[in-house]
Amino acid sequence: MEPVFVKSLYHSPSLKILSRLDPPNNQQIFFPFPITFTSTPGSGTFDPYNKAKMPETPDPDTTPASNPLPPPSAFLHTPESIPYSSSPSIIHLKRDLLVPLSFQSNGAQAETHDARAAAYSSKGVLNTRFGDFPHSSIVGIPYGSQVRAAPRTNNEQNRKRKRMEDADEGETAEPVSTGFIHVLAPTAELWTASLPHRTQVVYMPDSSFILHRLQVRPGSVLIEAGAGSGSFTHAGVRAAYNGFEFHKERVQKLTDEIERHGLDGLVEIVHRDVCKDGFLVKRMVGEEEEDISPEATAVFLDLPAPWLALPHLTRRARPTPSLPTSTGLTPSPSPGPTTSVGKIGEAVRICTFSPCIEQVTRTVNVLRKLGWVDVEMVEIQHRRIEVRRLNPKGYEDGAGPRTVGEAVQRLKWIGEYREHKRKKNPADSTITTQQNPTEAWKTQNSREKKGAKDGKIVTRIEPEIKSHTSYLVFAVLPREWTVEDEAAAQALVKQTTKSVVNAPVDGNLKGNGKLKWKGETEERPISKRQIKKAEREKRKAAERRLKGEEAVEDKSGPPANEGEGEDVPGTECGNDETEVAG
Amino acid sequence: MSEERIHPYTHLLLRLPSGAPRVVRLVPDVTISLGKFGSFPSNALLYRPYNLTFDILDPPAAGLRLVSAEEVTRDILGGGEDAEAEGTGHYDLEIVGADSEEDGGEMMRTNKETIDDPLSQKLSWVEIEQLKKQGTGSGRDLIQRLLESHTAIHQKTPFALQKYTLRKTRKFLRRFTVLPLTVASLASYLLDTKEPIKILEMRNETIAVMLSLANVHYGGRYLVIDESGGLLVSAIAERLGLLEHMPSESELFKEEDNARKPCPDTPLPSANTITLIHPNEQPNLSLLKYFSYDTNNPTTSHPLHTHLRTLNWLQLVEPNDDSSLEKPNEIPAETLVTLKGGKRAAYWRKHRRWEKTSRIVAEAQKGGFDGLLIAAFMDLKGILRHTVPLLKGSAQIVAYSQSRESVIELADCYSATRKAEWINEGKEVADDEYGVGDPTIVLAPTIHETRVRKWQVLPGRTHPVMTARGGAEGVVFTGTRVLPVEGKVEARGRFRGQKRRRDDGGDSDDEEAGAGGRGGAMPTSPCKRVKMEV
Numbered sequence A: 001m002e003p004v005f006v007k008s009l010y011h012s013p014s015l016k017i018l019s020r021l022d023p024p025n026n027q028q029i030f031f032p033f034p035i036t037f038t039s040t041p042g043s044g045t046f047d048p049y050n051k052a053k054m055p056e057t058p059d060p061d062t063t064p065a066s067n068p069l070p071p072p073s074a075f076l077h078t079p080e081s082i083p084y085s086s087s088p089s090i091i092h093l094k095r096d097l098l099v100p101l102s103f104q105s106n107g108a109q110a111e112t113h114d115a116r117a118a119a120y121s122s123k124g125v126l127n128t129r130f131g132d133f134p135h136s137s138i139v140g141i142p143y144g145s146q147v148r149a150a151p152r153t154n155n156e157q158n159r160k161r162k163r164m165e166d167a168d169e170g171e172t173a174e175p176v177s178t179g180f181i182h183v184l185a186p187t188a189e190l191w192t193a194s195l196p197h198r199t200q201v202v203y204m205p206d207s208s209f210i211l212h213r214l215q216v217r218p219g220s221v222l223i224e225a226g227a228g229s230g231s232f233t234h235a236g237v238r239a240a241y242n243g244f245e246f247h248k249e250r251v252q253k254l255t256d257e258i259e260r261h262g263l264d265g266l267v268e269i270v271h272r273d274v275c276k277d278g279f280l281v282k283r284m285v286g287e288e289e290e291d292i293s294p295e296a297t298a299v300f301l302d303l304p305a306p307w308l309a310l311p312h313l314t315r316r317a318r319p320t321p322s323l324p325t326s327t328g329l330t331p332s333p334s335p336g337p338t339t340s341v342g343k344i345g346e347a348v349r350i351c352t353f354s355p356c357i358e359q360v361t362r363t364v365n366v367l368r369k370l371g372w373v374d375v376e377m378v379e380i381q382h383r384r385i386e387v388r389r390l391n392p393k394g395y396e397d398g399a400g401p402r403t404v405g406e407a408v409q410r411l412k413w414i415g416e417y418r419e420h421k422r423k424k425n426p427a428d429s430t431i432t433t434q435q436n437p438t439e440a441w442k443t444q445n446s447r448e449k450k451g452a453k454d455g456k457i458v459t460r461i462e463p464e465i466k467s468h469t470s471y472l473v474f475a476v477l478p479r480e481w482t483v484e485d486e487a488a489a490q491a492l493v494k495q496t497t498k499s500v501v502n503a504p505v506d507g508n509l510k511g512n513g514k515l516k517w518k519g520e521t522e523e524r525p526i527s528k529r530q531i532k533k534a535e536r537e538k539r540k541a542a543e544r545r546l547k548g549e550e551a552v553e554d555k556s557g558p559p560a561n562e563g564e565g566e567d568v569p570g571t572e573c574g575n576d577e578t579e580v581a582g
Numbered sequence B: 001m002s003e004e005r006i007h008p009y010t011h012l013l014l015r016l017p018s019g020a021p022r023v024v025r026l027v028p029d030v031t032i033s034l035g036k037f038g039s040f041p042s043n044a045l046l047y048r049p050y051n052l053t054f055d056i057l058d059p060p061a062a063g064l065r066l067v068s069a070e071e072v073t074r075d076i077l078g079g080g081e082d083a084e085a086e087g088t089g090h091y092d093l094e095i096v097g098a099d100s101e102e103d104g105g106e107m108m109r110t111n112k113e114t115i116d117d118p119l120s121q122k123l124s125w126v127e128i129e130q131l132k133k134q135g136t137g138s139g140r141d142l143i144q145r146l147l148e149s150h151t152a153i154h155q156k157t158p159f160a161l162q163k164y165t166l167r168k169t170r171k172f173l174r175r176f177t178v179l180p181l182t183v184a185s186l187a188s189y190l191l192d193t194k195e196p197i198k199i200l201e202m203r204n205e206t207i208a209v210m211l212s213l214a215n216v217h218y219g220g221r222y223l224v225i226d227e228s229g230g231l232l233v234s235a236i237a238e239r240l241g242l243l244e245h246m247p248s249e250s251e252l253f254k255e256e257d258n259a260r261k262p263c264p265d266t267p268l269p270s271a272n273t274i275t276l277i278h279p280n281e282q283p284n285l286s287l288l289k290y291f292s293y294d295t296n297n298p299t300t301s302h303p304l305h306t307h308l309r310t311l312n313w314l315q316l317v318e319p320n321d322d323s324s325l326e327k328p329n330e331i332p333a334e335t336l337v338t339l340k341g342g343k344r345a346a347y348w349r350k351h352r353r354w355e356k357t358s359r360i361v362a363e364a365q366k367g368g369f370d371g372l373l374i375a376a377f378m379d380l381k382g383i384l385r386h387t388v389p390l391l392k393g394s395a396q397i398v399a400y401s402q403s404r405e406s407v408i409e410l411a412d413c414y415s416a417t418r419k420a421e422w423i424n425e426g427k428e429v430a431d432d433e434y435g436v437g438d439p440t441i442v443l444a445p446t447i448h449e450t451r452v453r454k455w456q457v458l459p460g461r462t463h464p465v466m467t468a469r470g471g472a473e474g475v476v477f478t479g480t481r482v483l484p485v486e487g488k489v490e491a492r493g494r495f496r497g498q499k500r501r502r503d504d505g506g507d508s509d510d511e512e513a514g515a516g517g518r519g520g521a522m523p524t525s526p527c528k529r530v531k532m533e534v
């Protein structure tokens, strides 16, 4: 499959630069890619970032007005007021009912990137069951504002709507003019809650933990494979990164979305089957377009078969170690996400996200074979707690008694009342001397008017919890450490310290070669007989070793074998006893 | 934390085979002792990369042996890497293949014959101690001997054997993995080994949820209340890219005496900042020391030095009563030149401090923060009362408490009925001194509870871990700062529409005017409004 969409020629800068810079410079780093700013005259002066944001900062680098920088994404910087923009604002209708909507200044149809939003909005007016809201009444006010509905005009749309509502739910139109909405600035979480779902998405409890554990921070390069609906993408874009997606229609939609949201300088979307074609990205190197490594430090795989993509995540072109045939892999050399030789590599952290335990065991197995360490699997359990006050209504309001005392009292009254009725002639109207128990309760027990602080506070869990989302597998690929690296490090140590202690790191197995013991060997003992045989050998080996050691010790300790060892993870395989010294 | 290499004077986390973490500061030219696991020269780690595993060389050699990833994995698996591929699933039994002629074909070995007898280990305690002392192979030797001296070893199923080996490995192998001290690893270290109370028993998943829900991202301005010794501040700083610091050469060498260095008068940045409000005169941010930042003796080149500012509650709530905000007496320039050098410097220092503090306070009071994050022992209601008004519209409010109850109480303060009461009966009636103030400025209060469940993933033995930490439940409150309609109308006086509307007596059909000034005249039942909202 060909990559169909390669955007952004920029690379995210290193963290170090980011943390030191003052806002004007950051602006350039963070939003380096010019996007089309879809604003018509009238709102043309809108430039939230430059205008009001950092009034006190001297701005030596201000770009000339003729070449204004694009405004930063509303996802990353809340504009002072709600802009005409392609980026959505989130309309909060009520709890858990959110609609993303972008406002177009020419009164034209709001961009229909979301069918739901389009249904709500037409001809520059947002129609909801809480009333109508002309876009013009929303644009220009600060984010977070509560907005009252305009008096409902008796236009075609509303008549239709009313008919529909009446027919449908029998929901009699509320006095709509009193309705209101809140308009919120977009955040990753609000977007997840309101986005058009094209696939299963990753929700906040998972994505937050993944990003925290993957150490994603400004300057990180994060690969997300299986970007799907872009839910995780928005959460992860709080640091610069790349995303891969292979479903063509989804790619197009996500690409449009990212561009509209002003994130296209930070997110690069590539259409590709990562299991087949790996993770390289196209970049202009001189005149030529080349496939180069994105040099990622964090990887998130939300794919059906993450273990198929893992062999592509290597540090440099080298034959992939053979894998269990069950993965159906044809090992092929594949340069991976991190650095090539020459530059000091960073450790890479990975998270794979799979719903089934079988996927986990396969993934973990392959990770371990490929030299990833610190393999850990967790699942996240999350729930929302609802708080309410116990209804302070009592028996007098038609509810049952609330205490034993009340119940007893009531039963007494019922008895008395019945007795009373039996004695009296039903036709007799003097019944009023004895009240009906419900009324009696009301008159005798009239409570204070109930305030907001009456009633016990109680909690319950949200009506439906996501009891399982997926299993999260984490692992780390440490950087490679070669003999040359070790020698260089030792030289540096000698230079910078008093070198009181000469401290070699012995990457070589020689001279310290007693690496295995029984139970650890690859061929597990199969029968008792074989166990015994193995043991005999072991013992002999141990004896040999002991002798060998004495010999070595005479020569004043084991030699410091710097420079001899080759300890590249993934190449040296565990052959045991044979290499015992002696 | 740059994860490239280990630099001098950084804090690291060493994880022993048992999983127990140790935090050490890597001072060059010293010996790092890991107790019974032995010791090694610190120089052996210097400029080496993180995430590698080392064996401690047997004395008299001093140094480390790099352990390859395969070897590490093999030792974790206890040798049974492929058990699953061939294996028999989750039971502690194994089908023995056809080659065991002696038994006449296939048989099952189960653990039914295995005798759990402490006496099956023939090495005595004294002998083990002896071996530990003179043992070689970084503890491997001892483990080998233990295995050999175990009389019942042949009765063990491969699984049981693996487990036994693993157990001994954890106990005796002189090995460690060197990990970077990040906010995540620090949090779990403090939670599991140190005093969890000091960090309010905040778990990593909770921290992560807070960072996400508060929309913490590079470039924002965050108002923070942190009584966890700086853990929350560090977590935010990490997200803002403010935690990584590479001390410059000169700082490294003058490590001890940079206290006297005067702070350069850099202009304070106005974005990508953390503003901390603290209850005592000085903030408690002691955990920042793990990230090379000491608030009492700050390294001026550290990004936090300019991007973290602190003020106390008195300075925020009643600045007039704070003496540190009183302007120091101005000394005229003529007098100043006559002063002695030391005195003059003291004067300027005092002046600068006052300038800085009053700027920080003024800036905090001006508000407009992008988010509010709280981890506190203190009563949340009062904190929110004073801080929510300082937030921008649409900013997120996130508050953590160890106890569910205090968060629940807080959520109740923003209930629909409370809001209705506030609107109907007015501030005078509905407000109480200990409450949150105006409840209508917080939208959609929500409580989140999140917990990670760890699994053991070993071939054929995959299951959730059997025990996990109990203690505080730890819940997070969130809400969104909103601008209720009444306030907005007042604030928008400059809009053309509203003025017109006032003039016209509020009866304009003009769409534009309606857009601006509807707020004032619309009859609304607050009850209904609130009902719709919730």
Ligand SMILES: C[S@@+](CC[C@H](N)C(=O)[O-])C[C@H]1O[C@@H](n2cnc3c(N)ncnc32)[C@H](O)[C@@H]1O
Pocket: A199, A200, A201, A202, A225, A226, A227, A228, A229, A230, A231, A232, A233, A244, A245, A246, A247, A250, A272, A273, A274, A275, A276, A302, A303, A304
């Ligand atoms: C569950 S969705 C990802 C959801 C996304 N992480 C989010 O939060 O919205 C998985 C996606 O992976 C894509 N996918 C599956 N196999 C792939 C492959 N080999 N290479 C690239 N993408 C793949 C699918 O098209 C699908 O959209």
